[in-house]
Amino acid sequence: MEDRRVKLADVARVAGVSRASASRALNGGYGVSAEVRRRVREVADRLGFEPHGAARALATGRASAGSRERIEIVIVDPDPQALSAKPFYGRVLTGAAQALAGHDVALELKLVPAPPSVDGDPPFGRILINMPPLPAAAYARHGRNIALGASAPGVPFVAPDNRGGGHQAAAHLVTTGRRRVGAVFGPDTPCARERQDGFLRMMAGAGLTVVSAHGDFTRATAYAAAKQLLAREPRLDAIFAACDVSAMGVLQALREAGRRVPDDVAVVGFDGSALADAADLSSIFMPAEEEAASAVQHLLDPALPPPARLPTALTVRGSS
Structure with a gap:
């Protein structure tokens, strides 16, 4: 017998959002505006959507840590040894992890030699590093993103002076x-x-x-x-x-x-x-570290003012 129960995909289609956004709206997750949350819930009520108990537990992260919301750090670097050879990336990870302390949001790292294709089911947010302007602009249409360093027009960024x-x-x-x-x-x-x-x-x-x-x-x-x-x-x-x-x-x-x-x-x-x-x-x-933390804070709350340029300072040592 055909299962005619309303599914999450039906709610997402009628509300005009992605399945991931619909899930977040219904389960109180990060990454959706108050307007989207209201619209999705109205559609769910109108269609008679009843989430399966196990599915709800997975969506809210109560079933396992692996199902939490996540922020991706996407590093475009052709060097496969870049993470060990370039201290900057380790400092970014440290700052991002510190900024997420106390939040039920996972941190995921992607080191890729070229800009990856945009995921149809985006994470809560992405921090883009070394992303060229055109792919960065495409990413801006799929989820919440911020770049470390100026990138494409319309993509918010945080950077030092x-x-x-x-x-x-x-x-x-x-x-x-x-x-x-x-x-x-x-x-x-x-x-x-x-x-x-x-x-x-x-x-x-x-x-x-x-x-x-x-x-x-x-x-x-x-x-x-x-x-x-x-x-x-x-x-x-x-x-x-x-x-x-x-x-x-x-x-x-x-x-x-x-x-x-x-x-x-x-x-x-x-x-x-x-x-x-x-x-x-x-x-x-x-x-x-502060640069990465500022990026995370902006992803968590886009209503914050645009990140300012962070100050730099010369440390004189024996080489000069």
Whole structure:
């Protein structure tokens, strides 16, 4: 005999929302507005929808922790070892986990080499890292999202003051008397472009020309870029690296070239990670944990004001 009982999919279709949104509206979950919650419940009452007891337990997370609402952190990075090679990602996870303390929301990590297709049954929210503009815009139409760093128009983001940090690094090198300056900038991403812009603007204001090369925020490409810089300008007396991982490659190239740090060449990185502390590296500190926590708070409550740029600060160590 055909089962004519009204199903959740029927409620979602009539209410004009996804099945996941209908479930959240009926069970008091995160991620739906008051208007959607009201509309879904009205449709459910009108159709005579009666959720199955076991299904309700699963939807509300009472049956198992694995069925809780979840926030995905989607990292687009072609390096399969990125999580261990780039401290920034670990700091993001730490900040996000701390912000979710006390909330019945799971945290899920996805490291992918290219932007994944949009899921038809989206999670409660996503934090997008290194997501190019076009896919980020597509994601914005499927669930609640926020990017770390500027992305597509219409996609909210939280980011540090990258330009200000680049300016601080340049000002430090100029005021300490460095005049033959090189830089290993990052890939073609908003945060890397902002750091480069802040650094170059300050150097131009001081009347200095920067010899530059680009890497991809990995040690290997920064090492190759630093060797290229030294071949082009052997008398460099300072190098700015656009992240601390890149700075490790710069330091390796300088050691192999017999250049002393900081006597011959000063080095400044960007991130303020544990790498900088361990290597006695001067670095621009950016509050990655606070950045991730702010993103989570915005997902939990989109009514909050748009996240502001987070301040950066130079920590001077032995490398400069």
